[in-house]
Amino acid sequence: MSDLSHSLPPPRLRSLFLLCFKIGILSFGGGLTGWLYQGFVLQQRWIDEDDFASSLAISQMLPGANVVNLVICMGEQLRGPIGALSCVVGFLVGPFFAVIALCQVFDALAGFALLPAISDGVAFAAMGLLVVMCIHGLRRAMRFPPSVAIVVVTAFLVGVLEMPLIPVVLVLAPISVALSWRRA
Structure with a gap:
């Protein structure tokens, strides 16, 4: 908190x-x-x-x-x-x-x-x-600009390319966590 x-x-x-x-x-x-x-x-x-x-x-x-x-x-x-x-x-x-x-x-x-x-x-x-x-x-x-990139990539893959949300999140979540971890 x-x-x-x-x-x-x-x-x-x-x-x-x-x-x-x-x-x-x-x-x-x-x-x-x-x-x-x-x-x-x-x-x-x-x-x-x-x-x-x-x-x-x-x-x-x-x-x-x-x-x-x-x-x-x-x-x-x-x-x-x-x-x-x-x-x-x-x-x-x-x-x-x-x-x-x-x-x-x-x-x-x-x-x-x-x-x-x-x-x-x-x-x-x-x-x-x-x-x-x-x-x-x-x-x-x-x-934190890398988080904007994750948001844009997620929106593009799911919203534009109509890829299923779960596989997209399973791939992008570890990347997002790693980027945030490096920041902390």
Whole structure:
């Protein structure tokens, strides 16, 4: 963790739970990683950008839902196993009941013409948060030019040449780690 994170007292379990509950209940339609970045890094400043990026990378390598893995990683980093539990319960309990309720609402409003526009608006807001997170990540990557090269090569191989992501990552990840290791 950064010096900033060490100088601040760890967040209370209640605060972790409430932030994760708020993000879990308000962020339907994707963009959860962006909301987590906004809450943990930009608003609360509990975790710095480097620690968030590391937690995100780890969470994407683990089996299961990336965002659930991410809240577990950040909760554990901030308050240990009980912090991880607080974050994951806060993150999942609201959406669990909200999905059941929304299913009933969507069934009742199925003929309402404005419903697609509302759900599109929520999805576009989530995409905007994801773009902001990508911009911050690129700014962070610009501090170390070889990381920009890894990003560009990955985007080209997967996005343009349509190569499968897993083999690309299996080849480029060790190169990226070696470059970062030499830097440290």
